[in-house]
Amino acid sequence: MSFVPMSELLEKARQGGYAVGAFNTNNLEITLSIVEAAVEERSPLILAVSPGAMRYAGAAYLAAIARVASEEAPVPMALHLDHGTTLDEVETALSLGFSSVMIDGSRLPFEENAALTKKVVEMAKPLGVSVEGELGRLAGKEDDISADEREAFMTDPDQAVEFVERTGVDALAVSIGNAHGWYKGEPHLDFDRLRRIREKVPVPLVLHGASGIPDDMIREACRIGVDKINIDTEIRDAFRRAVEGFLRENPDEIDPRKILGPAREAMRKVVAGKMRLFGCAGRA
Numbered sequence: 001m002s003f004v005p006m007s008e009l010l011e012k013a014r015q016g017g018y019a020v021g022a023f024n025t026n027n028l029e030i031t032l033s034i035v036e037a038a039v040e041e042r043s044p045l046i047l048a049v050s051p052g053a054m055r056y057a058g059a060a061y062l063a064a065i066a067r068v069a070s071e072e073a074p075v076p077m078a079l080h081l082d083h084g085t086t087l088d089e090v091e092t093a094l095s096l097g098f099s100s101v102m103i104d105g106s107r108l109p110f111e112e113n114a115a116l117t118k119k120v121v122e123m124a125k126p127l128g129v130s131v132e133g134e135l136g137r138l139a140g141k142e143d144d145i146s147a148d149e150r151e152a153f154m155t156d157p158d159q160a161v162e163f164v165e166r167t168g169v170d171a172l173a174v175s176i177g178n179a180h181g182w183y184k185g186e187p188h189l190d191f192d193r194l195r196r197i198r199e200k201v202p203v204p205l206v207l208h209g210a211s212g213i214p215d216d217m218i219r220e221a222c223r224i225g226v227d228k229i230n231i232d233t234e235i236r237d238a239f240r241r242a243v244e245g246f247l248r249e250n251p252d253e254i255d256p257r258k259i260l261g262p263a264r265e266a267m268r269k270v271v272a273g274k275m276r277l278f279g280c281a282g283r284a
Helices: 006-016 028-041 051-057 059-072 087-095 110-127 147-153 157-167 191-200 215-224 233-249 256-278
Strands: 020-024 045-049 077-084 100-103 130-135 171-174 205-207 226-231
Touching: 006 020, 006 077, 006 130, 006 171, 006 226, 020 077, 020 256, 028 045, 028 059, 028 233, 028 256, 045 059, 051 059, 051 077, 051 087, 059 077, 077 087, 087 100, 087 110, 100 110, 110 130, 110 157, 130 157, 157 171, 157 191, 191 205, 191 215, 215 226, 215 256, 226 233, 226 256, 233 256
Parallel strands: 020 045, 020 226, 045 077, 077 100, 100 130, 130 171, 171 205, 205 226
Antiparallel strands: none
């Protein structure tokens, strides 16, 4: 099975009332863990690759690994550029056969974000590639913001309508109090804002920074109408914990296959659990 456009997966999610998980990979082991979970759970899958992952492992290598997985796994899979910020990054993904790209202009003023995103839509749509845009900035672990700044970061529902109309994106990532990395305290998601966005915006909605958000909040977001949920930090954490635990018990082991085997299993469990939580398990 070859890659499918992300928009195809998300439209089915909207109709079915669930969200498709987008899981970030940086290497072979992570990719195998994610794909094995998708096959086990019979779930559609969005395999996400960030520009940082491209620089680390090589964009062509990651695309080739994903392509082999898509050909062997009996589930629909999109290969997605996550948080691309430049046209060069988008062009690289398109040249390698990615079926979806995200252009993140959220740190730019509205007009510049809209113009950049529209340009990417014009590049990708003729190739049958889906485009995700972002409006509203997500805080990260490096941000220390006040309540007023937090409000300013969030997606404005009326602006979201204009952004989608002007750019032609297939999906919109929104900021409703979600953040990248681990949360410093309990997350506070603005579900009223999400409802207003969902009522006004006709395209699928995306929730980034979902690692660490309590399960009940994730279920509520899906119920309101989030169609794609991104997970990265929890996968990395499972990898680290498993490797640390194995080496603590086996300090003389040097075989990378034995060292990384427990990490693969730990990551697979995390991904499979998220697929069940999002409601996409059994939808392939």
